[in-house]
Amino acid sequence: MDWSKSKNVLIFALLITNIILLFFVYRDQRAIGDGTLTRSFVQDTIKMLEEKDIHIDAKIPRRNIKLNSLSVEFEKKTPEELNQGFFDNKGTVLRVAKDLIKMDYKNESISIVNNRRILYENRRKSPGGKAPSKEESLNMVQEFLRTRDYPDGDMILTFYKKEKDQAFLEYSKTYEEVLVESSYTNFVVDKDGVRSMDRLWLNVIEISNNDIALASAPKALLSFLDQPKYYHRRIETLDPCYYFNPEEQGYVEDLTKARQGRAIPAWRVQFQDGEKVVIDIY
């Protein structure tokens, strides 16, 4: 028996069978795959959005994204802690209403809304002149946070703009490099330092064990087509995020007293003018 010849025949037969099987596997994969992740679907999405004058500068991910859900709680600081951190305990605390506490010291004031949102304002005279540069603004914010006992390890700058003599900076929370919405710390800065801070922050309590598959990015973007308020806009970034926003997500009356909950994976779209939109579809 010629073993060499037999091997040749077998190799040839196996090769043909493998090719046929490969074809079936490819066909099955295509059938069960997410059709919205194909190159052509992404191109069609871009075209359809452009017809509504919505332009996308961000890269549209073409893969399935899975994230866990997070158990989060609103950052809560007592008036005493804030008085200590901001005014060295010299501020005057006034309980204006059940959900509003005010604190004053010289030109500065703090309002605590619903026990979770903090509004700081410095009413000093405007120095005029040019707005500080991005680097200067970042340094001023960093210093402001450091001296008032706010860690900045989980903060990421998501928007910056200059207008007249002021710079505007917007930070969001990140958890393992993914943004956690809707948390924010917004600053207005001038040459003399921070003029105001508006902060609503979330802390992560625990992470779930199960992955949640997000709807594909093109599918999420297509939801803009029937919302005229987003027409004639330019999308700057498109990222997966964790989303917890009781007022937006709840269907029930007053959720201003929410203290904790579950943040669900969603898509975060930021327009060129800084507006953020979260799309939470699966």
Place this chain on the structure above:
Amino acid sequence: MKESIKTFVLLTLSISLIFLASLVWVKFPKKPESPSVNGSEFSSTYLEREILSPKKLIVNFSHGEHTLFYEIEPMWKEYYNWMEDFLVLLGDEDNQIEKITQEEYLKAQDEMSLVFVYDYPWSTRILGNLLNVEKPKEKNTGAFKIETLYLPVKGGFIILINENKELIKVSIKHGKFQEIEERLEDLYDSKRYRNYENFWEKYKVLTNVYVPKLTVTLPRPVIYRNELAKMEKTYRNDLAERFLGRDIDYIREIIEDSGTTYVYEARNLRFHDDGLIEYQNLEEFESKEENLFVSLQTALDFIATRTGINTGLVLSQVERISTKGNSGYRLDFNLKENDKEVLLQKDPLEHYMSIEVYNQNVAKFQFLYRKAMDTNAPKDPAAPILEDQAFSPSGVLEQNVPMFYPNGTPDGDVLLELIQRVEDVDVIYVDPGREEEMTTLLPAWKIKMDTGTYIFHMGNGEFLMER
């Protein structure tokens, strides 16, 4: 090509063949869906039975010999058979139908017979549908709504009391109901029943209301507890998953000081810390024609699969509702303990459970989740009720005479006058409400009169509320 290379290629191709073939042909079994999410482990069968069952069964042996049962479940099979026979007989076109007087009906109580009294006047059509037995022909008696059903052992006729309190006698060809006679004779011989008498026998008034002949039996003490207050997070999550039909990781959860809200798509669920569960589905649907049979089945299935409750409910009220051009029903339920209805006393809610259902669509659901504690509840040591000192229905009326005459008690036998106005009497429990996390249920008399339904404490005769 070298032989060793050929061997290597051959081996590689063979392995690749096995791998590709497994991808194409071998299908690994899928992990079954968690039953807790789709709720298939809970069935509404028992609930259906219970809702359709009479609230009480009166057994007449002879004049002065009667007994009464609230517990119908052990004789469900017999009840089903009797109802099947009854519905078939009622469908006969040759039946003769006539209205009878109250006196004739009262005299019929002296014959060996069964009397079923219902919470809700079910139509024979719905009973037929739900019991899955042949429904009576429309043109005949299909439209009857039965509040009370009298079945004589000897057969020959049936007496119905419909929702308008009309006494209707239906003569039937034969109608010796299966096994009834034997069973009743056995029960009578055993003497293992509590003796009841009716107001007709006791006071000679034209009222067919049954009360215990000798002493009043107090219902077993029960302590109710707010079931949500101490519920572990795992159980809460499981409950939320059942209501919203999705894994908890996909459900938004918003925790406040007074409760927790869960949101998934257009459905939201709220667990209040005081024990109230509220569910709402804002999805659009279409239901142009209301159908009580379909709506009831949807409601019971929803209750069983979402709350896991498959027994211990009583249907208290049915109301037609409409919204956005859709027609449906609001069904109100109360809880039952030891086969007796429990009513809420000092609570913003009138019923423990309320569901708005439009055929196959449940739009709203509300439930004050209170449950009897597992342990045998001790009698309240602060206010022990002694059985021999418990008030009888006439006793509570006597104690509360002035309540019925706000302009002054008239002369004459006012108690007898009040007794004449009584339409029905039941033993119930009263729950003081959700203000306290744990409450001892009060044993009470529910007395239905021509002017309303009045609830009195069995222990001290005190008037508790009017319904």
